[in-house]
Amino acid sequence: xxxxxxxxxxxxxxxxxxxxxxxxxTDFVRNEYRSTTVYPPGKLIFNAFNLCPFEQVKVVIIGQxxxxxxxxxxxxxxSVNDNVPFPPSLRxxxxxxxxxxxxxxxxxxxxxxxxxxxxxxxNATLTVRAHQAGSHQRRGWEEFTxxxxxxxxxxxxxxxxxxxxxxxxxxxxxxxxSRHLVLTSVxxxxxxxxxxxxxxxHFSRANEYLQQHGQTPxxx
Numbered sequence: 001x002x003x004x005x006x007x008x009x010x011x012x013x014x015x016x017x018x019x020x021x022x023x024x025x026t027d028f029v030r031n032e033y034r035s036t037t038v039y040p041p042g043k044l045i046f047n048a049f050n051l052c053p054f055e056q057v058k059v060v061i062i063g064q065x066x067x068x069x070x071x072x073x074x075x076x077x078x079s080v081n082d083n084v085p086f087p088p089s090l091r092x093x094x095x096x097x098x099x100x101x102x103x104x105x106x107x108x109x110x111x112x113x114x115x116x117x118x119x120x121x122x123n124a125t126l127t128v129r130a131h132q133a134g135s136h137q138r139r140g141w142e143e144f145t146x147x148x149x150x151x152x153x154x155x156x157x158x159x160x161x162x163x164x165x166x167x168x169x170x171x172x173x174x175x176x177x178s179r180h181l182v183l184t185s186v187x188x189x190x191x192x193x194x195x196x197x198x199x200x201x202h203f204s205r206a207n208e209y210l211q212q213h214g215q216t217p218x219x220x
Contacts (some may be wrong), residue, residue: 006049063077101179124142164185
């Protein structure tokens, strides 16, 4: 497995790599990749970090698990590779952007373009077995991604944290609301989107906040 993490994140999270839980997690993940089909491809496990160095983060969107179908996951939450049909939640995200900002729905669901502008698209769990949602939960990834979120919340100022659904809101519960903008709503899943995701205007609100604090807005 060719797994590397961007240098600034490597330094920020260096203490995590030395902890027992992370050693056990590494052993588990390596064994899973050797013995079964796991997504995303090994070299893309830390893609969210690699595309978005620590000091360049402006917005954090928290997901739960990578997609578990073939060819979908590439290490960014809610994002799929080019030429892959949009999963329902991503379709609803694009629909809200269209309603909020008047932007047409894009042809590709690949959100690398967001990551390169400073949007950290972070799943709580960074790997998953094929066709088995949640199969790598409670193995240590959540502790690792909590550490990343905590580092951003404590060492940076005026970030936007976007927390959709109860799981993400619980994960971001400790973030200081006086120091950062925390936007919450139900999840964009078709099961809940009509109960408060549509119309949340999170994309325009994020940009307004960034501009108020001297940052370039995101081209959603």
